[in-house]
Structure formats: structure tokens, C-alpha cells
Amino acid sequence: MYKSAFKLYLSDPVHAGQATIGCFNGSSLSLTCVTNAGKVFVHTPQATNIDGDNQVKYLNVNKQISCIASGTIDPMLRRDVLLIGTPNNLLAYDVEENRDLFFRDVPDGVTSCLVGKLGSLSTNLALIGGNCSVQGFDAKGSEAYWTVTGDVVSAMAFANFTNNPGKELLVGSKDNEIRIFQNEQVIEEILEIDEITGLCPVYSSKFGYALSNGTIGIYNSSRRVWRVKSRHTPKCINSFDLNGDGVPELLSGWSNGKFEVRSEKSGETLFKENFSAPISSVLCADFRSNGREEVICITEDGEVKGYLQADSTIGKTIEDSKKSAESLSQLQHLRTELQQEIKMYQNANFQAEFSNPGQAKVDTKISVYIEKMQGDYSLRLVIKSAKTTAIKAVVVEADGIFANEVTFYPFPEEKDTAFFPVTLISRMACVISMKVLLGFPLSNFYHAVNAEIHLGKLTSFVPAPSDLRSNFPASYVKFKVKDTIQRFVSWVDAAFQTNLTSTTNYNKDTFEMGFVSSINKMPLVLTFNANESIIVISTDDMSLAGEVVQDFASFLGISELESVNDFPKEMEEFQGVLQDVESYNAVRLTISADVADRTGAIKELVIKGEEARILQNMSAVRENYRQLFHLNKDMVAEHEKKALNHKALVDSLKKVNNMIQKASNLRVGKAKSALVTSCRAAIKANNMRTLFKLIKQGTA
Template sequence: MLPAFQVHLHQPILERVAQVGKFDGRHPALACGTTAGKVFIHSPNENTFRDNSESDESEQNSVRFLKINRKVTALAAGKFEAADQGDTLVVGTQSSLLAYDVEKNSDIFYKDVPDGVSAMLFAPAPRAASSVNSPSQMVVVGGNCSLQGFGRDGGELFWTVTGDNVRALTVNDVTGHGRDELVAGSDDFEIRAFQNEEVVFECTETSRVLALTAIKKQMFGYALQNGTVGVYKGKHRAWRVKSKNMPTAIHSFDIDGDGEKEIVMGWSNGKFESRRLTNGEAVHKEVLSSPVAALVTADYRMDGKEEIICCSADGEICGYFTATGDFPAPGSSSTAATDKASQEEKEVAKLSKHRAALQLEIKALEANQAGASGATAGKGLRIRADTNIKVRSLASKTATNFELELCTENDAVIKMVVVFESEAGIFEGESLVVRPATMSPTVRIPLNLNKHAAARLDFKVLVGSRGHHTSFHVFECTFKLPKFAAFHHITGESAGPQTTPEGYVRFITPVKPQQMYSWIDNAFVLAEAIPESSQAQLMFRSLRDNSRLNISITPQETVFRTDNMELAAELVQHMCAFLEWRELESVAEFPQQMEEFRNLLVRVDESNAIRLKLTGEMADDSNQVKNLIIRVEDSRILNDMSRMRRFYSELFSLNNQLLGEYTKRSTNHQALLDALKEVNSMIQLAARLRFGNAKSTVIAACRKAIKNNNIHALFYIVKTGKEEHQ
């Protein structure tokens, strides 16, 4: 496919740092982050759009630069109000946010953002609208474990916490309730959808989320660091594909003119392709000379037709419009005939492929039989008709790994086991191969469960008869791994004297005890069934660190006792989701974590004090630099070389001092970022100990306490989930 236009701006473009906006209210312009802390704006339409035949030198005249003097990490273009004349360009860096009026060449607001800016977009402000048709907008900033929303004046309109650094943002109606949610992807492999501060949807992927794009209602695309690109339809994944290369950008665009959008992807190897939303089938593919940096859509040529604009890392910009003429109109007889023929061709190709596979299998069997004696050949493939693979978990009070045992239950032996799991990311490479040293009817598979995740394990087991090592039967079976399989159920005499954990979360039992038992049976691997009674005491041991988990259930109250606050939060969230419980308040006490939290807040205060001190010293040194430069210039004019040398020597020493101060500031800034990330993580854990509106209440109350520097109130909120005056 030939591009509609192609220009080379000879300016590097940073990954996913590109936006199109009508900054003068009429003409679309492309803003991209580049090296040396700059943003360049390509405005080809302010005079006349230049076609491909014109020189690159003429294109350089359409480029303007905005110097930020800090590494640009994200860009956004949009209007805070529908009545605004032109779009506002918002530039994010590692520690600040700048809203810039391109036409007036002036700042709208500047904001220090200690959590940093790694993703950004314009979205409707919560509970604020100038009218029904023109809601107020805010710029949403994803940073270090947090999401913040800022209005036109730089005031904070929205704040909530996430599990890790936010890398991607989009707006989409994921739940289908008719209201758009803010969808965020983060470094903890999570994709979350927020309705105001409440998480209404959450799913775990297999790698860091790099990019998200809204496609249509209840449908969005995602890209992961491990080379996976896919589409979610509502709360369920529709399909995904995986490549050895890394996706750098994704977008949605109707590139083949069939009236339906495709998901368009750019890759680190320069590949630019589009796939159908229904099944991921490739529609268009080509390879550019350099990695794809960003993908945006706009009517860039102002001819009434929207293009998908592909920005390369080396500064090349290619625009592709929707194909016309090559595709029949939807609904026509030719379209139906073409679709039918295409479907028949696919079926024939599928059957041919299956036939070829069967032929290869027959040839392999014939070759094995020909290589063996007649007597052996007749017996080599024979195993008992009742052969079956049974999978069960093994319980041991001294085990350090979760173990599964596969058994044939007769004299047939197992040659090899291949385990597949692609949803939860339990295995690196999505599979595990186990080949025992000696073939036997029983094979044990130790699983190192590094995270709590429910998973479906698919097994392919090679089974043969003793004394025959060339031909095997392949058996397939599955095993459902519970979310908290990494905990061993301690029962009876094996329990012995146990140390009761100091930390706990306590709440009113939301349902009947029998329903709670059903949840426990679903979430854990139990050594024995829970007795039918109105109360239960369960004890578990972690296979990872040997820590204890006690669960106490009565008709009035349920208590999770553990010294791991994160584990308690996961238990609460999984329980509420399984029981479909919408609201849960709790009281929590975790002495060890709260003491660490207290020390953490002290570190934040110390880092802030050091930051202010270093900033003041830097300002004083900067003024001295200005004075010395003036004196050096005066000495040069007066031809006083001795004084000029002395001033230059002082300037050199002062410059080295500034470099040293910068190193201190940089180190302190990183320490502050790390501390703030831990603070945000603690707030999120405190919120996850509750469910529903109680969860949102904790986040809002913690934010208020932090703004007021009320540390005592912060501890009270984490413990009770409520503000002190309530």
C-alpha cells in the first residue's frame, strides 16, 4: 500500500510521544517529543500542504520547536472547554507538567508533579460539566502509582492510586453501562478501568502494559512488553497474537475501507500492520526503514479524509488513507460472492493442512514399524484400553513448592509432559517441559508459584509401554489451579503449635458461612473438606516464605490473620468478586507494615526538606554565575586579562560545584520518587482491604490527609477505612 503522503523531518521521535492537535482551531499539526528536551510541531497546512515531490528542506520550514529542557515523557492535545478556540498542548516530563498555548506562545499553567508523567490524555472531568453537550475536560496524568487529573488552571480535579507505574491510558465504556471509564495499564501487568475513583474492571496480563487504544464501545486494544498485542471485548479477551519483537504503538483505523475499524500496530523492527478486530487476521503489512515510534489519526491534508499517520523513530512521517476502489461496497452481491468464495478457500486450506498433518503422522508410524521387527512392531503402540491420565495435587508439610502428580494408574509409562498456561503468566515462555530421567507410570511436577493467580493448566502427556521407546500416545488433560494454591492447608496433628500472625483484617461476614466455605474451596487447595458447621478455623502455610495465614469464620465475623498486608488485600478482593458482594467495610491492624509506613513518611519529609535546601542553594549559585559572566565580559572589554582569568577560574569552580549539586538533587529526587511510590502503594493496599464505595472513601480520605499533612489521620484511615470525625 502506497502512503498518501510521506515526509522526512530529520528529527528523532520518542516512542509514543506524538499527538495531533488543531492548535489554531483550524489546521491540524503534529507535535512530537524529540531528544535534548524539545518538542517539535509540524504544521504543513498553515500555508499550503506540500506533496511528496517537494524537498525535505521545505518541510523544515513548517517545523517549530518548543524547548522544555527536560526529557519529554508524554504529550496530550485537546480542549479544556468545548468553547476554546484551539487545542492546548500539554507536555509531561519526569517531574513536571506544562500546559502550553501554541498560537500565543505562552504557558497556560506549570505544575510540579513529584510522581512523574509517563502517560497522559484528555478526559471528561468527574461531576463537572459546563452543559450537557460540552462537558469540562481535564488532562489525566499517569505517573508513579497514581492517576491525577488537572483542570485549565492547574488545579487538581481527580486523584487515585494504582498498583505500579502507569504506562498507558485510554477512555472506553468497558462495562457497557453507557459511561466511559478511564482505562489504565501499569507495570504490574494490570489493566484497570476506573469510574471516578472506583475500580470497575481489573484483569492481569502476562507482561508490562505498553499501550492501550479505544476502538469502539466495549472494545479496546492493548500491547505488552513481551510482544503480545490483543483486543478486549468488554471484560473478556477476544484474541491476541505474539511476536518476538516489541510493539511500540497501537491505534484503530479502517484501513481496508470495509466500514469496520482494524487495530493498527507498529513494531520495534519497523513493521507496520493492521489486523481485523474479530479474529486478529492480518489485513495489511509492510516494513519501514526504522522502528515505529507512534501512530495517530487526523485529516492531515485537510481534504475531508482521515489518515492514519505512522511516525518513525528517525523522523519519517507516512500517512495512509482508507483504501477505496479495491473493495466492493458492503452489502452488494459481489461482496457476498467474494465472502463466500473466501470462506470456501479458507475451509479448503484448513482441510488440506489437516490432511498433510495426518499424512506425516502415518509416514512416521510406518517408518517406526518398518525399523522394528514384526513382533515388536505389532506390540509397540499397544497400551491398555483403560489407560488414563489422572492429575492431583500433593500436600506436604515440608514442601517448598506446589507439586502436581500425573499418573497413568496402570503399567503404561510416561515419557514426557508438556504443560501450557498462557493466561496468568505462571511459566516463562507460557510452557513447561518435564522429562523424567526414567520413564515410570508416575511423574511429579514442582511449580514455583511467584504470584497469586488462578490458572488453567493444559497437559500433553507422552505415554508408551515398557520396553518400547520409539512410539508414544499423546494424552491431553487439564487442571484448574486455584488462586491461592501456594498455601498448604495445615490440618489435624500436623498443625501442632502455631505462631499466630499479629496482623489481621476483620469484617462482618457478608454471607452465610456455607457460602464462605464455597469460596475457600475455590480459592485454596484443601487437604480435607471443611466440616458442615456454623464456624470454622483454617490454618495455612505459605510455600514461598513459610509464613502463616489463619482464617476464622463465624456467622457474625470473619478474620484473616496474616502479617502480609498485600495478601490480606488480595483475599478480600477475590472473596468479594467470587461472592458478588458489592460493599465491604473492614478494620485492619498490621503493626509491622504501619511501623514501616511511619518510617517511610519520615523519609518523604526528609527528602522534601533536602530538595528545598538544594533548590535554594542552586538558585544562589545561579545568581553568582550570572554576576561572574558579566564581570568576565566587562574585563574583556577593558582588556584586563588578569581579572578575566581570575573570574573564569571562579566560574569554572562554580560550574563544578553546580554539577555536584545536580548529582545530589538527582539522587534525592529519585529517593523521593521511590518513597512516594511506596506511599501510594500503601494507600492502594489500604483501599483494597475494602470493597465498593468504602474503597473509594479510603483513597479520598488518604489524599485529604496527605494534603493537610495530617499523619495521625492517615494511620486512622488505614486502620478503620474512615475519617476521624466519622
């Protein structure tokens, strides 16, 4: 179906996920990869030397490389620039001129990089993902963009998430969330069940994603279209219209050497090929400069294979035949189901002749709901069937709830009502899918009924007794709204899956409702003051308060919301983090000064030692090199101190960025993005008093 365009073998192995293609000379494309030894090589097929061999340029970075990317960030150059990210620095390198465009220290670290135009910005930026932050640099290396995320950035991509002009930035992080940024503002958050390892645009508002647990799939905006899971790990994903039908497919490379092409509509496998080594990267470009874009699959042992797009007429024929095959398969499946149903009815009639219990009716209805137990603040799932039928067993499937994702619960008592506990491990929206096996008591025939129930982020909270006021959380967030108690209670019912609408007295001036988390038993109190139109969310967890605010604003369609808050315990811890950052920076400067002094002493000792050797003064040679040996040991010890200090500094900076992220989630709209910008300015100016005021009040 798919024609192989070319195959070649590189002289060096390729590090996983670290390959890019760029037009570095302005006319032809070059494949750039990172070797396992930390070197960067640039392979240009069109450039040949006298012997006719492909020329390969090597770049020695002499640092651990965390990511690479290529793209145009300086329109005056009219060619691509190579971005090389290391744990602490970003290098923008002009391959053609063999010079640095800029070199920047990045205290937040560099874990992912990308080149492109974000939202309303007029020029391309070099976007860098790090510890809870995303930074953007222009062609001069000046910071032109900065925002915060919830954890270390593990993947980034541009996509037209909203189907509006301009593209949004998709950011995946190690806290299992995909955040969609429109300029500095987060417009959507999607929580997955494991770390995000890959993101790519597919078609229109669709984008692909990959997780570290072996899952790949496609979202259409915030709605999941499909997903599949493998016991192997996806190394990379991309999209390309390989079958020529006008719609890109999702391409994926795996740790077992498998290259897959899947339909963007259903996830059906259209093509696959196995390589002898894990796939490093899957790229798309006109690599051979013949006017035809190709899919380029690169393995970690250096094998490179290209695939051509199928002819459009062939692609249409394949698509038509595929639809016909799907229709035929559906009809055959329906015929099999009907035959099995007829057979079951025949068996049931045979049993009825001997007065044995029969089978449950095909149209038997069941009801499924979550019951919240106030005694121990736990949740359980309740399944009810018609009184004439018994529940034999249930097969439950859900992500992030059960250890094996699929769990089988038998019910030996065979009653019309069944219960089983639901133990949530995080505040994560999910869908519990079930197959309930029904039948008459003592019958050997079952009827499987499908059912599902949706759990929201706040479903894990159980209503608490009215005397929770004595244990009121000391921390809170407070904001003013233009809504009624009725709408507020409607949101509470929808978010917490309660039934307060029919029991609430709407004539009261104040509505108050307490909850306790079934996960960690943390209290949460919601208060609505009807006279002042003020809502107070009381909890000691700032992250939880932010989730409640965002859910409330989303449900009621609020686009702008300002708030004030007071979280004394978290702010006290944050003050300690800021003091740690200041201390670690002071230690870093001291160590750097000591290293500079020792470096000068080393140079002096080497010169003296060589002079003594030339003069054949062996005692002076031994003395100089003895001092040099001890000085080198001191340098190694200082390097270890510097490494430990840097790790502690990065961890503290991550906590600082995380606090800004939590504080921004207490606001909505312009107030949210303005807070992030103002906090960044306060940190740069080392104005901690203003930073604290911004976090609490939103303005300085």
C-alpha cells in the same frame, strides 16, 4: 489490499512513542513529535510559506520530555492544547497563541499523559500517570482527579470496558497489571506476565495491549481473546478499520521496523510492511483534511507514511473470501488429520499381527490436578491415564511459571501416573496447557491428548497443620459479612483449590484454616466467627490480605465492604517513609534557597567582571572570574545533590502511594474510593495522624 495515501520525510528523527496529532489552530491538523534532542516540532501540511515549503514550528522545552499528548481541555478555546510531560512537571501549551495554558509541578512524576472525559465527569481532563498515581487537571491547572495504582504508570487509554454509558480508564503499570478505573474505583484488575507498554480501545468492550516481552493481544472485558508473541518489541499499538469491514483491526509498530495489521477476532495477520527504522508511533486522523481518516505510520528516522481505508464493498468481498479460505483451510486440515489417523491404525494393525504392543486408543481419557505437599509446602502436577496405557512424556506451556514458557518432561518409567513439580514465582492466575503423549509400554506409537488446568491467584497456598495457631501472624484485617460458613468454605475451596466442603463440620461456631505459601513460606490464617459473622484474615503481608479480600468479595458478589486492620510492622515502616518524605522536602527547600542565593552572586560577579574588563582592570577581571569559577563548581555540586535528593523523594512518594493502594484493597466499593480521596486530603493537609487512622479504620 491497502492503498498508500502519502509519504513524506521529516527533517528530524522522532523519539520512540512521542508523537501526536492535534487541531491546534481550530481548522487543520498538525503532527507534533519529540526529537531525540528533546525538542518539540509541530508539522502542519496545510500551512505553507512563500517558498511553498511546509512550515515547521520548533518548541524548546529545555527539559527531558517523558510524554506528549493533545486534546481539548478548555471548551472556550475550540481547539486542541498540547500537553508536554517532563519527569517533574506538566505543561499545557496553546500552540496557536504561543502561550502556556498552565504549568504544574507534579511531585509523583509524569510518565504517561492522556486527554479525555472520565466516567461521570462533565469536562475533559489532562490525565497524568506517574509513580503509583493518576492525576487529572482541568483547563485552569487545578487538580480535579486523583487516584492510586500499584506501580509506575506505563500506559493509559479510554475504553468502554463495561458496555455502559461513559468510558472507563485503562491504566497499565510496571507491576504487570492492567487496572480498569470507573471514576476513582478499580472495577477490574488483569495481571499479565510482563510490563504493560501499550493500551488502546478496539471495538465495543474489546481493547488491545502490548507487553515489553514482545506480546500483543486483545481482551474482551476481562477475557483474553487472543495474543501473539514475537522476539521483537512492540513500540506502539492502535486500532482502525483499515479493511472497511466495519470492525477496527489492531495495528502495531515494532522495534524491527515492521508495521502489522491483525484481525481483532483471531489475531490473524491481514497486512504487514517493513520500514528501514523502528516504528515510533501509529496514529489515526484526517491528516490532509480531505474528509478521509487515514492511518499514519511514523518511524524513528522521520519517515511518515499514510494508509487509506479500503472501500466498504471491497472490504466485504475480502471478508467473504477470507471466510471461504478459512473454511477450505479447516477442511484440508481435517482431511490431513484423518489420513494420518488411518495410517496410524494401519501401522497398529500391522504390529498386532506380530504380537507387538499397539497404540493407545484415540478416546483415552486422562485426569489432571494439582497436588499440595504439606511436608515441604510445595505443589506438583499429577497426570493420570487409563491403567492399560503409559504416559511417555508431556509438553507443558504456561506463562510466568517456566523460564522458557514451554517445557518438555519425558517419563522413562512409562507408568499410568506422572508427576512433575510446579514452581510458581508470583501470585498470578494462569492456565497450564499440556500435550500428554500416551502409548502402550514399549510401543513406538504415541497418541497426543490435550489437557489444561486453571490456577488461581491463591493456588500457591498449601493447607497447613492444625498447630499453626502457635505461629499465628500478628497482623490482620477484619470485616463483617452477612454470609454462612457454608458459603465461606465454598469460597475457600474455589480460591485455594482445596476440598473442605465434604469434611467441614458446619455446626461449629468458628471455622479456622491455615495455609503456607509455596513461594515464600509465608503463613496465612482464615477465621470465620459464625456467632458474630466476622471474618479475620491473618497475614503479615498487607498486599496479600488485599488480594484475599478482593477475591472473597468477587466470588460472593459483595459490592460494599468496610474493614479494620492492624499491620504494625508495615505501619512502622510507613512512618519511616513519611519521615523521609518530610526530610527530603526540607532538603529540597534548603537547596533551592542556596541555589537562588548563588544565582544572585553569579549575576553580580558577571557584572563586576565585565565592568573591570571595560575599565581594563585585568587583576579585578581575574579575581571576579576566579570566584565565578569556584561558584560554578559549587552550583554543579548542588545540582548533583538536588538530583539525588529528588530521586530519593520520588521513591518515597511512590511508597506512600503504594501504601494507600494496599489499604484501599482492604475495602470494596464506596469505602475503597472514599479512602483514597480522604488519604489524599490528609497528605495535602500534612495530617499524618489522620492518615494513619484512615489506613487502619477506613474513616477518620
